[in-house]
Amino acid sequence: MKLSFSRETILKPLQIVSGVVEKRQTSPILSNLLLQVSSGKLSLTGTDLEVQMFATVDIDSSDSGEITLPARKFVDICKSLPDNAQIQLSIDADKALIKSGRSRFSLTTLPANEYPSLDNIESNFSFEVSQNQLKRLIEQTQFSMAQQDVRYYLNGMLFEISANGLNTVATDGHRLAISHQEMAINITETRQIIIPRKGVLEIVRLLDDSDTPVIVTLSSNHVRLQLPDVSFISKLIDGKFPDYQQVIPRLDGTRIICSRALLHQAFSRASILSNEKYRGMRISFSENLIRATVHNPEQEEAEEEIEVEYHGEEFEIGFNVSYLLDALNAVKTEDAELYFTDSNHSCLICGVGDVKSRYVVMPMRL
Amino acid sequence: MLIHIDMDEFFAAVETLDHPELAGKAVIVGGNPQGRGVVSTANYAARRFGVHSAMPMAQAIRLCPQAVVRRGRMARYQEISSQIHAIFARYTPEIEPLSLDEAFLGISGSEKLFGSPVQIGRRIKQDIQTELGLIASVGVAPTKFIAKIASDLDKPDGFVFVAPEQVQDFLDPLPVARLWGVGKVTGAVFERLGIRTIGQVRQQSPQLMQRYFGNMGAHLLELANGIDPRPVVSERQAKSISNETTFPIDVVDAEVLRAKLMGLCEQVSGRLRQQGLKGRTVQLKLRYPDFQTLSRARRLPQASDHTDEIWQTCWQLFRDNWRAGQAIRLIGMGMSGLDEAAPATSRQADLFTAPQKQHLQVIDTITDDIQSRYGHHALQRGTSLRSQRTLSEKLKPKAK
Numbered sequence: 037m038k039l040s041f042s043r044e045t046i047l048k049p050l051q052i053v054s055g056v057v058e059k060r061q062t063s064p065i066l067s068n069l070l071l072q073v074s075s076g077k078l079s080l081t082g083t084d085l086e087v088q089m090f091a092t093v094d095i096d097s098s099d100s101g102e103i104t105l106p107a108r109k110f111v112d113i114c115k116s117l118p119d120n121a122q123i124q125l126s127i128d129a130d131k132a133l134i135k136s137g138r139s140r141f142s143l144t145t146l147p148a149n150e151y152p153s154l155d156n157i158e159s160n161f162s163f164e165v166s167q168n169q170l171k172r173l174i175e176q177t178q179f180s181m182a183q184q185d186v187r188y189y190l191n192g193m194l195f196e197i198s199a200n201g202l203n204t205v206a207t208d209g210h211r212l213a214i215s216h217q218e219m220a221i222n223i224t225e226t227r228q229i230i231i232p233r234k235g236v237l238e239i240v241r242l243l244d245d246s247d248t249p250v251i252v253t254l255s256s257n258h259v260r261l262q263l264p265d266v267s268f269i270s271k272l273i274d275g276k277f278p279d280y281q282q283v284i285p286r287l288d289g290t291r292i293i294c295s296r297a298l299l300h301q302a303f304s305r306a307s308i309l310s311n312e313k314y315r316g317m318r319i320s321f322s323e324n325l326i327r328a329t330v331h332n333p334e335q336e337e338a339e340e341e342i343e344v345e346y347h348g349e350e351f352e353i354g355f356n357v358s359y360l361l362d363a364l365n366a367v368k369t370e371d372a373e374l375y376f377t378d379s380n381h382s383c384l385i386c387g388v389g390d391v392k393s394r395y396v397v398m399p400m401r402l
Numbered sequence: 403m404l405i406h407i408d409m410d411e412f413f414a415a416v417e418t419l420d421h422p423e424l425a426g427k428a429v430i431v432g433g434n435p436q437g438r439g440v441v442s443t444a445n446y447a448a449r450r451f452g453v454h455s456a457m458p459m460a461q462a463i464r465l466c467p468q469a470v471v472r473r474g475r476m477a478r479y480q481e482i483s484s485q486i487h488a489i490f491a492r493y494t495p496e497i498e499p500l501s502l503d504e505a506f507l508g509i510s511g512s513e514k515l516f517g518s519p520v521q522i523g524r525r526i527k528q529d530i531q532t533e534l535g536l537i538a539s540v541g542v543a544p545t546k547f548i549a550k551i552a553s554d555l556d557k558p559d560g561f562v563f564v565a566p567e568q569v570q571d572f573l574d575p576l577p578v579a580r581l582w583g584v585g586k587v588t589g590a591v592f593e594r595l596g597i598r599t600i601g602q603v604r605q606q607s608p609q610l611m612q613r614y615f616g617n618m619g620a621h622l623l624e625l626a627n628g629i630d631p632r633p634v635v636s637e638r639q640a641k642s643i644s645n646e647t648t649f650p651i652d653v654v655d656a657e658v659l660r661a662k663l664m665g666l667c668e669q670v671s672g673r674l675r676q677q678g679l680k681g682r683t684v685q686l687k688l689r690y691p692d693f694q695t696l697s698r699a700r701r702l703p704q705a706s707d708h709t710d711e712i713w714q715t716c717w718q719l720f721r722d723n724w725r726a727g728q729a730i731r732l733i734g735m736g737m738s739g740l741d742e743a744a745p746a747t748s749r750q751a752d753l754f755t756a757p758q759k760q761h762l763q764v765i766d767t768i769t770d771d772i773q774s775r776y777g778h779h780a781l782q783r784g785t786s787l788r789s790q791r792t793l794s795e796k797l798k799p800k801a802k
Contacts, residue, residue: 180770210750278754382751382753400751
């Protein structure tokens with residue numbers, strides 16, 4: 037098997053595919069990439085058994101065959117060759133030979149038929165969504181996903197597919213982010229799937245701001261996303277996501293309106309002196325003014341006064357300032373709205389005139 | 403410098419405070435004279451007849467038949483004790499309670515605010531007397547060991563200050579029995595060696611101490627030299643919170659054991675909540691009539707302060723370690739792994755508290771509220787009430 041390609045054609049798909057390969061694996065073949073050649077196309081596959089990334093590139097070869105190569109080394113070699121270098125790859129017995137200009141590399145291989153596959157998913161449903169919409173849905177919520185929580189179903193993102201659109205929901209149990217994209221999907225009964233954290237992070241890396249469609253296919257325990265030259269499969273988290281609707285406060289109660297940027301800047305200045313671990317910040321409300329104060333164990337303190345639109349009773353509430361900053365960072369409108377009930381209940385944050393993305397943050401006792 | 407505070411004849415003093423007609427009379431507070439009840443506190447009027455704490459009640463009544471005998475009202479003592487603690491807390495956050503009526507106070511951080519150690523000690527003693535009408539004995543010293551002796555030395559109504567340079571002069575003439583850890587057995591060894599005072603202990607070589615007292619020898623020598631590096635450990639920094647009880651008679655009845663264990667779980671988890679702590683490990687302690695003691699522990703999936711969660715695990719632990727029919731002399735339980743719940747997670751409210759847990763939290767909050775106002779007995783789980791009833795029936799003198 038002999039093939040030839042330019043550094044530039046292969047670099048991007050190679051990096052996408054090798055991205056899913058874990059640094060430490062349970063079996064040696066999982067550190068390899070699968071290369072398959074037939075009828076002028078090279079397909080690259082990487083997997084960690086939970087997710088699988090698959091990309092194809094057109095190449096100059098009439099050969100066909102398949103082999104697996106050490107992913108990290110293959111990528112590093114291609115990357116470090118000069119721009120526009122022409123690369124020749126040939127397989128000889130159990131070695132892969134890479135030649136480019138005056139460089140030569142000989143890599144160990146493992147047989148392709150041992151490479152694990154997540155493919156052939158029993159599909160029963162698929163729909164299309166544009167890349168930019170899907171990207172927005174994920175970016176608006178992904179920061180709220182849990183990490184290594186014992187409630188394993190929180191270590192990922194909920195995708196809720198219904199006839200009137202797609203919802204993404206992420207929560208770590210202390211705060212929650214939800215984003216909605218209105219679109220017509222041919223589905224009668226609402227479906228919920230939880231894509232694991234790693235899958236979500238890989239998906240968002242694939243997407244750009246174009247409106248090229250992504251085909252999303254679901255089986256009972258996998259999801260597949262197909263883009264023109266790349267396809268991605270992830271196992272689903274088998275668990276029940278909490279009833280998130282119940283914890284989203286309604287858009288009533290006490291409201292403040294404020295410039296999103298001003299609020300974000302003030303909170304992030306105050307956060308400099310917050311306790312590094314607990315990140316507590318106290319907010320007190322009075323007529324058209326909020327005051328944010330933080331203390332740390334070194335007895336240092338910061339205070340920020342922010343003019344806002346607020347008419348209501350004076351009260352105080354505490355939060356992990358990082359959660360508020362994350363939410364305000366995700367709000368895309370000029371002004372932000374914040375809704376409160378009292379100091380024991382959650383706060384809801386969204387953009388003024390944009391309730392597509394909403395953020396719920398639980399308070400902290402200070 | 404630190405302070406040791408010891409309330410004088412605490413339970414008896416509280417009884418006299420609440421029942422002024424007892425003033426001037428001999429008062430004994432203690433357990434049931436029909437069972438294994440012992441004297442918790444005797445006031446000085448009763449002590450004159452030779453009554454002392456830990457003496458069997460029956461004997462105490464023989465020595466001082468005219469004494470007014472009271473069953474302890476723990477809820478009330480607890481209440482007064484927390485008022486005393488509130489006074490301590492004005493002067494220092496470093497409070498290490500030893501019992502309801504005794505505590506060490508660290509004051510290193512308080513001197514700038516409240517004056518010298520002696521001044522702080524005097525103010526606390528004064529506050530307790532004017533506000534609560536109770537007398538405390540106070541020892542102010544560089545170490546725990548010396549402070550404790552100091553508070554005892556001039557009791558009742560004592561105030562003893564031992565400056566760092568007076569430590570040796572203070573310790574040397576005291577009898578060896580004053581050293582912590584010297585009881586009957588060690589005392590007898592000192593007696594044989596002709597060592598009577600702490601000053602004499604100090605003159606012994608480490609080799610001799612090692613030969614006669616093993617590893618304890620070095621420790622006794624340090625104490626005798628006034629060296630006692632143990633810091634004041636407030637309950638907030640405590641490693642575990644526990645409670646145990648010795649039954650008046652050995653118990654084989656599973657229902658009584660269950661009830662008592664539940665009562666202990668209620669108290670310990672209540673203390674966790676009071677301190678804003680959560681524990682990760684549930685510990686069980688059983689002592690049999692032959693004094694053999696069994697300790698077992700089990701980890702919770704997550705640190706908890708819920709009475710019911712702790713109780714469920716504790717009960718499971720008990721069932722796994724107790725054979726039906728096995729007699730129990732002492733039962734105890736505790737919670738450790740208190741540092742494993744990051745305060746952040748306990749203070750940060752949760753979006754999805756399981757409905758079950760929310761329910762538990764409501765029960766605990768209401769219970770704590772009622773108990774803090776009306777005492778521990780105002781609201782208890784039905785099961786934990788049963789032990790008292792069953793036991794008191796068993797202890798009733800049989801009708802002839």
